[in-house]
Amino acid sequence: MSPLPKQPRLQEELEILQDRLLAMAGMAEDLVRQGVEAFLEKDPGALAAMREADAVVDELEMEVDRRSVELVALHQPVATDLRRVFVALRVANDLERIGDHALNIAKAARRLAGQGPLPEFPEMAELALLARRMLRDALGALGTRDAAKAREVCARDDRVDEMRRAVYAILTARMQADPSAIAASMEFLRVSQQLERIGDLSTNIAEEVVFLVEGKSIKHRVEQGGKGGKRAGKGGGPAEGADGAVPGTGR
Amino acid sequence: MTGAGRETWAWPGPEGPALEIRGLTVRHRGRVVVRNLSLTVPRGAVVALVGPKGCGKRILLRSLNRMAQEEEGVTVSGEVLVGGRNLLDAGVDPAEARRTLGLVLPQAPPLPGSILANLAFGPLVHGWTEDLDRRVDEALKSADLWEEFGERLDSPAAQLDRLGLQKLALARALALDPALLLLEDPTLGLEPDEARILEGLLRGLVPPRAALLATSSLQQAARLGDYAAFLLEGELVEFGPTPQVFTRPRDARTEAFLTGRDL
Numbered sequence: 001m002s003p004l005p006k007q008p009r010l011q012e013e014l015e016i017l018q019d020r021l022l023a024m025a026g027m028a029e030d031l032v033r034q035g036v037e038a039f040l041e042k043d044p045g046a047l048a049a050m051r052e053a054d055a056v057v058d059e060l061e062m063e064v065d066r067r068s069v070e071l072v073a074l075h076q077p078v079a080t081d082l083r084r085v086f087v088a089l090r091v092a093n094d095l096e097r098i099g100d101h102a103l104n105i106a107k108a109a110r111r112l113a114g115q116g117p118l119p120e121f122p123e124m125a126e127l128a129l130l131a132r133r134m135l136r137d138a139l140g141a142l143g144t145r146d147a148a149k150a151r152e153v154c155a156r157d158d159r160v161d162e163m164r165r166a167v168y169a170i171l172t173a174r175m176q177a178d179p180s181a182i183a184a185s186m187e188f189l190r191v192s193q194q195l196e197r198i199g200d201l202s203t204n205i206a207e208e209v210v211f212l213v214e215g216k217s218i219k220h221r222v223e224q225g226g227k228g229g230k231r232a233g234k235g236g237g238p239a240e241g242a243d244g245a246v247p248g249t250g251r
Numbered sequence: 252m253t254g255a256g257r258e259t260w261a262w263p264g265p266e267g268p269a270l271e272i273r274g275l276t277v278r279h280r281g282r283v284v285v286r287n288l289s290l291t292v293p294r295g296a297v298v299a300l301v302g303p304k305g306c307g308k309r310i311l312l313r314s315l316n317r318m319a320q321e322e323e324g325v326t327v328s329g330e331v332l333v334g335g336r337n338l339l340d341a342g343v344d345p346a347e348a349r350r351t352l353g354l355v356l357p358q359a360p361p362l363p364g365s366i367l368a369n370l371a372f373g374p375l376v377h378g379w380t381e382d383l384d385r386r387v388d389e390a391l392k393s394a395d396l397w398e399e400f401g402e403r404l405d406s407p408a409a410q411l412d413r414l415g416l417q418k419l420a421l422a423r424a425l426a427l428d429p430a431l432l433l434l435e436d437p438t439l440g441l442e443p444d445e446a447r448i449l450e451g452l453l454r455g456l457v458p459p460r461a462a463l464l465a466t467s468s469l470q471q472a473a474r475l476g477d478y479a480a481f482l483l484e485g486e487l488v489e490f491g492p493t494p495q496v497f498t499r500p501r502d503a504r505t506e507a508f509l510t511g512r513d514l
Contacts, residue, residue: 008451009474070494074473 010075017067017088021095024060025139027053028095028102032135032198035105036128039191044110050103057099064092080212087212091142094201094208098135101194101201108187108194115184123170124188127163131195134160134202141209150209153202154218160199167192267335269294269461270315270352270431275329277307277314277485279322285311286485288329292431292478295458299476299493300465303508307485308465312433315463316352317345333430350377353424353432357439361408361419366400369408369419373427386426393456394422395448414445418452425456432462438471450475469509473497481505483514 031053038046068089071077077085134156141150171185171192210218270292277285285307292298300308313319314327317338331338331348338348350373362369370387379386387404391397396418400406411419417437424432437453438446453462453475466472472479472493479496481489481504489496489505500506507514 009454069498073497074494076470076473 010071010077010081013067013071013075014077014081014084017064017071017085020060020064020067021088021092022143024057024064024092024095025142027057027060028098029132029135029139031057031099031102032105032132035102035109036132036195038106038109039112040125040128042109042113044106044113047103047106047110050106054099054103057096061092061096064088080215083212083215087208091205091208094204098198098201101198104194105191108191112184112187119174121170121188123163123167124192127160127167127192127195130156130160130163131198131202134199135205138202138205138209141206142212145209145213147210147213150206150213151218153206154210157199157203160196164192164196267294268292269296269333270463271330271332272315273330273332275311275314275327275331277310277319278326279310280324284485285314288485288487290480290487290490292461292463294461296477297453297457297462297464297475298478298480298490299472300463300480300482301469301472301508302482303514304467305484306482308482309435311482312354312435312463312465315348316354316433317348318354320345346376350427351430353427353429355417355420355424355432355434355437357436358413359416359420361411361416362423364408365405366396366408366411366419367404370404370422370426373423377427386428390422390426393425394418395452396422413441414448417441417449421449421452421456429460431460432457434462434464434466436466436468437464439467446471481508483508 031050034046034050038044038050068085071085072082134153137149138153140146141153168189171189175182175185207218210216268291272288272290275285275288276283288311290298300311302308310319310325314325315331315338317327319325320327327339329339331352333351336343338351362372367387370390371383374380374383374386388397388401391401391404396415399415408416408419421432421437432453434453438449441449450471464472464475466475476493478491479489479493480487481496481500481502483504489500489502491501496505497509500509504514506512
């Protein structure tokens with residue numbers, strides 16, 4: 001049996017969708033890099049440029065939404081083609097939120113800038129590195145449709161969570177020992193939450209890659225040799241509001 | 252491009268739409284079947300006509316190239332403009348209207364005789380003998396029949412399979428260098444893979460021409476149409492870019508039709 005001839009218009013539209021998604025991915029990754037650098041180097045200067053880039057990410061997400069709806073309505077994609085559309089929709093949503101988390105990290109950097117010298121905090125730098133690598137590798141797996149690599153990314157989510165708990169313990173001890181360190185420690189705490197969310201969202205993206213390639217969902221379930229990650233769903237959205245206030249802290 | 256009859260050739264000018272329909276009303280035995288319809292087909296575009304059975308899309312197509320008027324009890328008023336010329340004018344030869352707007356029917360039967368006879372018939376009727384070979388060759392190539400039949404044009408047309416016959420119907424229209432193709436359910440009766448091949452072919456050959464596609468398949472309208480027009484009881488209810496019509500129809504009747512609810 002010969003295969004059905006390809007539908008050139010559908011394939012063109014899918015390529016455009018992929019192109020927009022990868023553009024978003026590049027920008028979101030860059031935003032996280034800038035946010036983390038601004039925080040570690042206590043450089044508040046990057047924020048204005050980051051806001052502009054984040055607005056572009058938001059626009060791209062809306063374009064992906066619109067194109068996905070039109071693609072389904074007009075071309076009735078099936079099988080892999082259909083999964084590509086759903087994955088694009090969901091990953092675009094994850095990327096948009098990653099951009100917001102990056103912005104929140106840069107905002108914390110701005111607030112910290114006026115607080116004078118702060119103690120060294122290598123664990124925080126390590127947490128940032130782990131989250132950034134997860135994001136980089138999840139997006140790499142998306143670009144090359146590499147399910148094995150994606151699974152490996154999912155398995156690393158635990159390490160980020162552990163690191164975040166370690167950071168939390170250090171910060172708690174610091175605040176108890178020195179009340180004057182509370183304000184700065186709270187900023188560190190917020191940033192650690194943002195980084196953990198970036199790790200979670202990277203896991204989401206990696207799970208989408210497995211769904212795209214293999215057609216099966218690995219969400220909410222433990223797989224052999226790896227972990228089906230917890231979902232970074234709506235309830236786990238940015239821990240900060242627009243101004244970076246931590247819920248429940250009254251700030 | 253030479254040939255008898257060329258001087259009366261109606262082609263859209265370099266600017267402006269491929270086809271403009273203004274205030275078209277079609278009556279069949281006194282009953283209005285197309286009501287005061289105005290529609291513009293942009294150059295290079297496919298306009299897909301959709302609507303429930305009996306909405307008037309078939310008689311609309313056939314009245315544009317004056318075929319419907321041959322039937323008893325059919326009267327047509329309004330304007331069908333190609334290159335500023337009204338094809339419904341009494342001074343325009345109906346044969347010219349038919350070659351300007353090339354109609355491709357569903358499951359079109361071949362003319363008797365060979366593939367060559369099928370393709371040469373139209374140009375010969377119009378007295379276009381000078382460049383007949385080129386005309387036939389180009390039509391065969393455009394309709395994707397060249398590779399298979401370029402060397403055996405004397406094969407009986409009736410031997411073609413269903414897809415081949417539809418390609419031949421397309422080639423017959425193309426041999427007359429139409430300004431616009433009127434496509435009436437062109438893939439009816441074809442298997443999905445055959446339909447997809449024909450759709451791919453149509454997409455490739457419509458520009459720089461244009462096409463008005465009356466189809467009973469919403470999916471086909473969505474795939475092929477740059478614009479979509481929804482007809483109901485002879486009235487043009489909605490017209491717009493296909494993505495808009497299929498995702499955000501403006502009229503509640505369009506929405507009801509597309510989603511399969513009661514109209």
